[in-house]
Amino acid sequence: MTTSTGEAIQFWILAVVAVLGAIGTVSMKKAVHSALSLAGTMIVLAVFYLAQGAYFLGVVQIVVYTGAIMMLFLFVVMLVGITAADSLKETIKGQRCAAVLCGLGFGILLIVGLGKASLHSFAGLGTANSGGNVEGLAKLIFTTYVWAFELTGALLITAAVGAMVLTHRERTQQAATQRELSEQRVREGTQVPPLPAPGVYARHNAVDIPGLLPDGTASELTVSRTLRARGQIRDVSGERLTSLAELERRSENWLERDGEDETNAVNGANAVNGANGANGVNGANGSNGANGAKGGR
Amino acid sequence: MNPVNYLYLAALLFTIGGAGVMIRRNAIIVFMCVELMLNACNLAFVTFARLHDNLDGQIFAFFTMVVAAAEVVVGLAIIVTFFRSRHSASVDDASLMKL
Numbered sequence: 156m157t158t159s160t161g162e163a164i165q166f167w168i169l170a171v172v173a174v175l176g177a178i179g180t181v182s183m184k185k186a187v188h189s190a191l192s193l194a195g196t197m198i199v200l201a202v203f204y205l206a207q208g209a210y211f212l213g214v215v216q217i218v219v220y221t222g223a224i225m226m227l228f229l230f231v232v233m234l235v236g237i238t239a240a241d242s243l244k245e246t247i248k249g250q251r252c253a254a255v256l257c258g259l260g261f262g263i264l265l266i267v268g269l270g271k272a273s274l275h276s277f278a279g280l281g282t283a284n285s286g287g288n289v290e291g292l293a294k295l296i297f298t299t300y301v302w303a304f305e306l307t308g309a310l311l312i313t314a315a316v317g318a319m320v321l322t323h324r325e326r327t328q329q330a331a332t333q334r335e336l337s338e339q340r341v342r343e344g345t346q347v348p349p350l351p352a353p354g355v356y357a358r359h360n361a362v363d364i365p366g367l368l369p370d371g372t373a374s375e376l377t378v379s380r381t382l383r384a385r386g387q388i389r390d391v392s393g394e395r396l397t398s399l400a401e402l403e404r405r406s407e408n409w410l411e412r413d414g415e416d417e418t419n420a421v422n423g424a425n426a427v428n429g430a431n432g433a434n435g436v437n438g439a440n441g442s443n444g445a446n447g448a449k450g451g452r
Numbered sequence: 453m454n455p456v457n458y459l460y461l462a463a464l465l466f467t468i469g470g471a472g473v474m475i476r477r478n479a480i481i482v483f484m485c486v487e488l489m490l491n492a493c494n495l496a497f498v499t500f501a502r503l504h505d506n507l508d509g510q511i512f513a514f515f516t517m518v519v520a521a522a523e524v525v526v527g528l529a530i531i532v533t534f535f536r537s538r539h540s541a542s543v544d545d546a547s548l549m550k551l
Contacts, residue, residue, distance in 0.1 A: 163453035170461050177465050177488055181472035186480045186541075193484050196465070200491055203458065209498045209510050212517075216494075219517055224487065224524050231528045232480055235535045246544055251475055258471030265463040274456050278505035291507045292514070300511055307518045314522035321529035324536075 162206055173199040186232045194225045208280040210288045346376070353377040363389050458499040465492035479531050479541045483524070490520045 158166075172195065179192030197220045205213035245251055283291055296304050331339070340347050351374065354360030365388055366377035373390050375383060382388060465488060472485030494513040501509025531541060538545050 158453050158455055166453060166457060166461075170457070173461065174464060174468070177468040180481070180484055180488055181468055181475065186478060186484075189481050189484055193488060196488065197491060200495055203495060204498050207455075207458070207498050207502050209501065209513070212494075212498060212510055212513055215514070215517060219521060220487075220491070224521060227524055227528060228480065228484060231532060234532060235480065235541050246477070254471055254474035257474060258467050261470060262463065262467035265467065266460055269456065269459050269463060274459070274503065277455050277503055280502050280505060280507075283501070283505050283507050288507075288510075292510060295507055295511050296514075300515075303515060307515060310519065310522050314525045318525045318529040321526070321533050 165202070165206060169199045169202055172196075173203075186235075187229070190225060190228045190232060193228075194221050197221045197225070208284050208288065211292050351377045361389070363387055365390060455499060455502060459496055462492045462496040462499065465489075465495070477542050477544055479534070479543050479546070480528075482543060483527055483531070487520060487524070490516055 157163075176192045176196030176199065180189045180196065183189045183192060197216065201213045201216035201221070204210075204216055280288075351366055353362050353366055354364055354377075362379060363382050364378075365373035365375065368374050373388075378388050469485045469488035469492060472488070473482050476482050476485065494516050497509040497513040497516070499509075501507055501513075534546060535541050
């Protein structure tokens with residue numbers, strides 16, 4: 156038996172995507188990228204389930220796997236730290252080579268075994284799905300497999316309780332209050348005032364830019380400990396000379412143009428309104444100030 | 453196309469997942485590879501259900517999903533606990549049973 160042409164085309168396109176996703180899961184350096192590749196593979200598998208008449212499983216695959224389980228994975232990846240990328244260096248010599256060889260051998264064994272098996276008659280799901288896929292599954296779950304279903308409930312409860320027990324931490328001592336913390340800081344004599352703020356120039360007041368010490372080196376204290384640990388600090392101390400020259404040139408330009416604009420605006424205001432005396436006076440003051448500044452320079 | 457190709461794909465995904473479990477050392481990625489292997493098994497189950505024209509294979513795949521969900525919950529909790537005590541998610545650091 157063969158499938159329809161549409162299913163064949165769908166299979167050959169999506170199978171490539173699934174295999175690429177699987178290879179990405181194994182080979183990506185960062186855990187987040189692995190998780191996203193795996194999510195892609197899982198969605199492709201959901202499409203395959205739908206194409207094969209397993210409508211309930213296809214939806215469950217998307218809701219439970221790509222929805223819940225992959226989100227759980229991403230939560231833990233974020234909790235553990237994205238940049239906790241494991242080094243791709245081998246600790247056991249030749250382990251990766253041996254693992255790839257093992258995988259290759261296993262795969263060949265599996266695929267040759269499948270090729271030798273007599274799987275030539277495909278019955279399709281015509282009679283099994285005749286009363287509806289969900290109805291058929293429900294009938295089986297609540298009759299033949301009802302005991303396994305009950306055990307599944309017990310398993311899920313145990314898993315939930317186990318996760319809570321594993322991640323719960325009993326507080327053994329009271330958390331230090333603000334007063335106690337400040338007294339401790341004074342006693343130890345380390346950093347009694349608040350930590351210095353990040354940012355160097357008016358252009359760089361982002362939290363990942365360290366403040367500069369008088370000698371031009373970056374101060375570690377100004378950047379949050381988390382960012383420091385992740386190595387997500389943008390150091391701009393090196394580019395300060397070129398950018399400073401640029402900044403001065405531009406501010407000069409800007410000031411000149413600004414002065415001209417202001418006098419123009421004042422002239423326009425004077426020309427338009429004789430009635431609006433107060434504004435005219437203010438504008439005149441402003442233009443005087445600008446002119447004075449220009450004259451001073 | 454012969455639907456046996458679905459089985460070949462399942463075998464391939466299972467193999468890639470297994471190789472990943474052996475190659476990678478980040479516990480989270482190892483775990484994801486285990487999930488990939490479970491998914492490959494599910495695909496094989498669904499294909500076999502279609503082969504035999506009954507829904508038992510799909511029931512099995514359903515139970516596999518439930519067990520995988522429970523396993524992920526406990527496994528990730530273990531990884532988080534381990535990370536708290538060792539500040540690492542590498543399976544190389546899990547060489548001692550005690551803290």
